[in-house]
Amino acid sequence: MKKTVLITGGTGFVGSHLTEFLSQDQNLDIHLTAFGPKPDFFSNLISDEKIHNLDLTDFQATTQLIKVLKPDQIYHLASFAAVGNSFEQAEKILINNTILQLNLLEALKIHSPKSKVLSICSADEYGLSLPQEIPINETHELRPVNPYAVSKISQDMLAHAYHVSFGLNIVRVRPFNHIGERQTVAFAVSAFAKQIAQIEAGQLKTLKVGNLQSVRDFTDVKDMVIAYNLLMEKGVGGQVYNVGSGQGLSMSEVLNLLVKLAKKPVVIEQDQARMRPSDIQTMVADNSKITALGWCPRIPLKQTLQRVLDYWRAQL
Numbered sequence: 340m341k342k343t344v345l346i347t348g349g350t351g352f353v354g355s356h357l358t359e360f361l362s363q364d365q366n367l368d369i370h371l372t373a374f375g376p377k378p379d380f381f382s383n384l385i386s387d388e389k390i391h392n393l394d395l396t397d398f399q400a401t402t403q404l405i406k407v408l409k410p411d412q413i414y415h416l417a418s419f420a421a422v423g424n425s426f427e428q429a430e431k432i433l434i435n436n437t438i439l440q441l442n443l444l445e446a447l448k449i450h451s452p453k454s455k456v457l458s459i460c461s462a463d464e465y466g467l468s469l470p471q472e473i474p475i476n477e478t479h480e481l482r483p484v485n486p487y488a489v490s491k492i493s494q495d496m497l498a499h500a501y502h503v504s505f506g507l508n509i510v511r512v513r514p515f516n517h518i519g520e521r522q523t524v525a526f527a528v529s530a531f532a533k534q535i536a537q538i539e540a541g542q543l544k545t546l547k548v549g550n551l552q553s554v555r556d557f558t559d560v561k562d563m564v565i566a567y568n569l570l571m572e573k574g575v576g577g578q579v580y581n582v583g584s585g586q587g588l589s590m591s592e593v594l595n596l597l598v599k600l601a602k603k604p605v606v607i608e609q610d611q612a613r614m615r616p617s618d619i620q621t622m623v624a625d626n627s628k629i630t631a632l633g634w635c636p637r638i639p640l641k642q643t644l645q646r647v648l649d650y651w652r653a654q655l
Contacts, residue, residue, distance in 0.1 A: 341368040345410040347395060347443065348417030350378055352522045353459075357414060357564040358384060370408060372417060380521070395439035398446075405446040412571055413456045415443060418494070421525060422463060425487035436490035437497070444501040444509075455508045457571050458498040462515040462556075462581065462622055463488040473587075474625035477513070477579045484619060495579075502577045510574035512567065515583030515624045518643055519560030520650035528557070528647060531594055535601045536651040545606045546598075549613030551591035554621040556583040559638035566634045573632045583624025584636045597644050 344361060348354045349371025355378070361367055362384060369385060372393045381390065395401050395417050419435050421428055440458075447454055465475050466482035483489045495511055502509045524530040527549070537543040558566075566582045574580060598605045 341366055342411040343368045343370065343408055344412045344414070345370050345372070345404075345408055346414045346416060347372045348415075349373060350375075350381060350390065351416060352519070353517070353560055353564065354414075354416050355380060355521055356519060356560045357416070357567060360561070360564045360568065370410070372404070374417070378521075395442055396435055398442045401439075401442045402446040402450065405443075406450040409451045410454050413443075413447075413454050414567060414571065415440075415456055415458050418459070418491070420487070422485060422487050424525075425485045429486035432486050432490050433493070437493045440494040440497045444497060444507065447507055448501065448505050452505065452507060455571060455576070456498070456510070457567055457574070458494065458509050458511050459567070460495040460498075460511055460513050460579075461488065461491040462513045462583065462624065463619075464492045464495060464513060465622065467619060468621060470621075473621055474585060474623045475581070476625035477581055477628060499577070508576040510570050510576055511579045512570060512574075513579060513581050514563060514566075515556040515558065515581065515622060517558045517560045517563040518647060520646050522560070522647070527590060528593060528597070528644070529651070531597050532644070532647045533651040533654075535597060535605060535648060536655055538605055539602050539652070540655050542655070545608040547608050547610035547613060548590075548594065549610065550618050551594060551609075552589060552620070553618055554587040554589050554623065555593075556585065556587055556623045557593065557640060557643075558582065558584045558636050559640075559643040562636040562638050566629060569632055569634050570629070580629050581624045581626055582629055582634075583626050585624055585626045585630075587621060587623035588640070593640075593644075596641060597648060600641075600645055600648055 344367050350373040370389045372391050419432050464481050465479050466484045498509045498511050501507045518528045522529040534546040
């Protein structure tokens, strides 16, 4: 018997890579939820009838899908992701991310309580850290600095509550920064790469940046989805797992690596509009809990950056 797998937000950045990875397993019957038109990329990846155009903030529609599918496994990726401008969209982010989480969990409680769920939360929940708290482990105090992070804590705690109160088999994941092709320019590495491609094409004169001093932990999205699959198989319900490389790089260092891959000289200009009201200086994962299960990142950062840059060159 095939396992029925549901990926919420399956046509998004991470969802597309997860679908690509899981579709190699012939023992899985994969379904996706999508909100909006299907990207062209999916044409040869999954049949249209298995892509369910669904707004998870609609309780009746969400409940009906879970009732019909009764999935064995759910990779719950769907979320309104907006870190940089989340203060401008605070109400939308807080309400939608909380409601969609509540709707899915309630639907599972009623119609599919035996499903195993990977609830994808965020390392942004950790927020501010003291130097002695780096690398950050799963017991780190949650100190969010923006509404998006608060909304992810809401999703995280709802998952915890439904596990404790109703016995749902939910594994919570806090991924650190992950990058790759098909990521939007709302994220720094993708924004850098697109601007470099535009400079090469003569469409831009300078590359505009925000704060380059912050330190982040970068993992290739293809390594990230392998971690998610491992946690679906080996993760313990009720537990929280960080996923990250365990290595920190400043945004300046990452930008320099990208600039070295450019085919033309790149002039960098700081743009005050790209500076955030409150930025976290350092976020690096203590990944010992997931590496103990057998995962480690394998794709070198330079290789990832080359793919991202080539992706944006192909879009112009």
